[in-house]
Amino acid sequence: MTSHLTIRPFFAADVDAARALFRHSIEALAADHYTAEERAAWMSFADDREAFAARLFADCAMVAEDNGKLLGFATRDGAVIDFLYVSPHVARQGVATALVDALEREAEKQRIAELSTEASHAAKVFFASRGYRAASENVRERNGVTLRNTTMTKHLERRV
Numbered sequence: 001m002t003s004h005l006t007i008r009p010f011f012a013a014d015v016d017a018a019r020a021l022f023r024h025s026i027e028a029l030a031a032d033h034y035t036a037e038e039r040a041a042w043m044s045f046a047d048d049r050e051a052f053a054a055r056l057f058a059d060c061a062m063v064a065e066d067n068g069k070l071l072g073f074a075t076r077d078g079a080v081i082d083f084l085y086v087s088p089h090v091a092r093q094g095v096a097t098a099l100v101d102a103l104e105r106e107a108e109k110q111r112i113a114e115l116s117t118e119a120s121h122a123a124k125v126f127f128a129s130r131g132y133r134a135a136s137e138n139v140r141e142r143n144g145v146t147l148r149n150t151t152m153t154k155h156l157e158r159r160v
């Protein structure tokens with residue numbers, strides 16, 4: 001249970017826990033939407049530690065933790081939400097909601113008018129539930145395997 005959910009900025013020391021969580025999250029939470037071959041290709045992005053870490057050093061990178069245990073992480077670069085991964089042990093307990101709330105708040109502070117993301121099929125309902133609308137279907141390739149996702153966008157409130 002997420003009894004002490006904390007959202008804080010990402011630190012370099014989080015990289016290896018984030019790589020492990022990335023793999024677990026895809027393996028367990030994307031299994032209804034992507035084949036084993038597709039999930040393996042997706043997960044393989046974490047094999048290159050340097051490239052993976054570079055993506056985590058984004059404009060805004062937040063992690064969710066409970067007493068030092070990583071529960072999820074999310075990043076935003078400019079107006080694009082890039083990473084969003086939650087541990088299968090705490091799925092449907094509001095961890096992604098807390099992470100994306102934090103990313104959106106930071107984006108609003110920077111007066112970003114619209115956010116977009118390439119939502120996996122596993123994340124489409126999550127993003128739709130918070131006001132993101134499908135804009136286009138994408139076909140990406142990783143290690144010779146085709147991965148499909150959906151660009152979704154949301155206008156942010158301008159808070160004075």
Ligand SMILES: CC(C)(COP(=O)(O)OP(=O)(O)OC[C@H]1O[C@@H](n2cnc3c(N)ncnc32)[C@H](O)[C@@H]1OP(=O)(O)O)[C@@H](O)C(=O)NCCC(=O)NCCS
Nearest residue numbers: 029085086091092093094095096097119120122123125126
């Ligand atoms: C998509 C993901 C980030 C959601 O994380 P989460 O912490 O479980 O999401 P939340 O608990 O904050 O969900 C909030 C709402 O989103 C919707 N939602 C989230 N996951 C859902 C699912 N699997 N099926 C249907 N609705 C879902 C629900 O409306 C949910 O509210 P509810 O639980 O009260 O019904 C998580 O499943 C994940 O990491 N998936 C695998 C990796 C992935 O696809 N990442 C996205 C890359 S773009």
